[in-house]
Amino acid sequence: MDKFAVTVNHLCVQFGNFYAVKDVSFSVRVGEIFGFLGANGAGKTTTIRVLCGLIVPTSGEVTIDSEHFTKGKEGHIKRKVGYMSQKFTLYDDLSIEENLDFTAALRQIPAKICSARKKELFEFIGFDKSQDIIVADLPSGQKQEIALIASILHDPKIVFLDEPTAGVAPASRMRFWNLVNRLSQAGKTIFVTTHYMDEAENCNRIALMRHGELIALDAPENLKRNTYQKQIYLLTPRDKNCQKLLVNQSQEYFSMFEPYGQHFHAIVKDDIPDEKMISAVSDICSIKGIEPSLEDVFVKLVEEGITR
Numbered sequence: 001m002d003k004f005a006v007t008v009n010h011l012c013v014q015f016g017n018f019y020a021v022k023d024v025s026f027s028v029r030v031g032e033i034f035g036f037l038g039a040n041g042a043g044k045t046t047t048i049r050v051l052c053g054l055i056v057p058t059s060g061e062v063t064i065d066s067e068h069f070t071k072g073k074e075g076h077i078k079r080k081v082g083y084m085s086q087k088f089t090l091y092d093d094l095s096i097e098e099n100l101d102f103t104a105a106l107r108q109i110p111a112k113i114c115s116a117r118k119k120e121l122f123e124f125i126g127f128d129k130s131q132d133i134i135v136a137d138l139p140s141g142q143k144q145e146i147a148l149i150a151s152i153l154h155d156p157k158i159v160f161l162d163e164p165t166a167g168v169a170p171a172s173r174m175r176f177w178n179l180v181n182r183l184s185q186a187g188k189t190i191f192v193t194t195h196y197m198d199e200a201e202n203c204n205r206i207a208l209m210r211h212g213e214l215i216a217l218d219a220p221e222n223l224k225r226n227t228y229q230k231q232i233y234l235l236t237p238r239d240k241n242c243q244k245l246l247v248n249q250s251q252e253y254f255s256m257f258e259p260y261g262q263h264f265h266a267i268v269k270d271d272i273p274d275e276k277m278i279s280a281v282s283d284i285c286s287i288k289g290i291e292p293s294l295e296d297v298f299v300k301l302v303e304e305g306i307t308r
């Protein structure tokens, strides 16, 4: 039987009359990398803040590491979770060491344990520079890696990472995800939000949020397999002029027509045979049937707002 690190039942968070999170239920397995995706304002950060014991939900139940979350028990929950927040990570004007020592003081980690833990975590991220470096002088990727180790200094079982790679260069994003994978292999449960679909591919399962509601939850490959009933085509216009012609014709033939760099991902309208579309546009573009990407899934479920 699956063991769960996080269980959420009918969670609601209201700000005034507005529901930031509306009747959301899901469970996160121990050791899983759980992706929490959705457009801006979907309710991701609000959910994380509840799960970290930072805000009390309007209604619903939360269980963290088998402990029922009730008012007054937040302190206990906080010891079990690490939180790398979306906006604030480290104090820019303090050194790496000062930041980590400050975190340790807040977490009441004894000095001896803290220094062993710092050593272990610097090795984990492969950091061998001086701890006296001021955080503002670090490249953004390295800053996020230090922020990650600050969030797990107290060795929590569950780590919440809220857009940890926003604004980080692609090579550094890959490095960061390597760390996330290694943490998961070491038995940590990772709850992560991202707007990068290539990163979401690394998740064991993905929850999709829209306007405060959970609209899908499955493994990336299942989401890709089950979201579209129709063939997706990759259309590549032969030149700029052909591109204009294709865009002009798109409304006539396609129910989905999304730009992807120089290409388009498209689905033929239900009442039009695929062959008809192919003979109509094959002079102006190359046409190839493809498997949907997570980006396609996101576009359909989140941006078109089609629910389960």
Ligand SMILES: Nc1ncnc2c1ncn2[C@@H]1O[C@H](COP(=O)(O)OP(=O)(O)OP(=O)(O)O)[C@@H](O)[C@H]1O
Pocket (backbone or CB within 6 Å): 015, 019, 020, 038, 039, 040, 041, 042, 043, 044, 045, 046, 047, 086
């Ligand atoms: N303290 C608050 N008071 C009032 N409204 C709030 C508060 N916190 C969040 N909201 C609103 O709740 C909604 C969900 O916000 P939340 O930050 O959870 O979204 P998100 O999915 O994390 O978005 P993003 O991808 O931009 O980080 C938004 O409309 C936001 O403006």
Ligand SMILES: [Mg+2]
Pocket (backbone or CB within 6 Å): 044, 045, 046, 086, 162
């Ligand atoms: Mg957010």
